[in-house]
Amino acid sequence: MGSKVAIAILAAGRSTRMGKFNKLLSMFGNAPLVRLSVQHATASTGSKVIVVTGHMANEIREAVCGLNVTVVHNSAFASGMSSSVRAALQAVPHDCDGVLIHLADMPLVNESHMSLMIEAFNKCRGLSVVRATAYGEHGNPVIIPRKLFRALGDLEGDRGARQVIAASGLPVIEVEIGAAAMCDVDTVEALDAAGGSQP
Known part of the structure; x- marks a missing residue:
């Protein structure tokens, strides 16, 4: 029996x-970006998918309507x-060994990238951090073992898991997924380059 990994999709930003x-x-x-991301997560081997809303929460919730997810508002x-x-950690089931x-x-x-990362997490029996890389460069997503949940919950401000990972001393398994690990759509130019269009 493999480790159970919840997937937390952060969709609260402004x-x-x-x-x-x-x-x-x-x-x-035909799908909004947030719905596409959630669809990939629900098609993976993750045991539960959590979507964290914040800015424009009603519109984000509507965009993922009908999918098998738990929506939590931040x-x-x-x-x-x-x-x-x-907010995501509070919704992770107690029987999950980690969160992606x-x-x-x-x-x-x-979904293939996420499942590949979960497979790597299973192989280390849930005792390591698993991080996606793009041609050897650190990227996202990342799987955090339950052992680090408390430290992760203590973070403040606009910071992710990087410093918790560095301070933990836990082994880090890197899973190469290519450009996907670095491609986000923070600008109109990036959106166009990734094949998206404005709503």
Whole structure:
């Protein structure tokens, strides 16, 4: 029996560099970006998918309507990413050995990438951090073992898991997924390059 890994999709950000629209509602084919990200997660081997909302929460919730996910709202989203991580951790089931933290604005990360990372986590029996890389460079997503949940929950501001990983002393398994690990859509130019269009 493999380790159970929940997938937390962070979809609370204000998308400030996009100007007047929320990048997570930009269209990729027939689906908003946030829905595409969630669909990939639900098709993977993750045991539960959690979506953290914040900015434009109603619109994000509507975009993922009908998918098998738990939606949690982060009322403190303006304080930065760490508040969304805390909100996600509170929704991770007690029987999960780790959580895969996925940023909703990364359109090239698919179910195969997530399943590959979960497989690597299983092989180390849930005792290591698993991090996606792009041609050897650190990227996202990342799987955090339960052992680090408390330290992760203590983060403040607009910070992710990097410093918790560095301070933990745990082994880090790197899973190469190519450009997907670095491709986010923070600007209109990046959105165009990734094949998306404005809503």
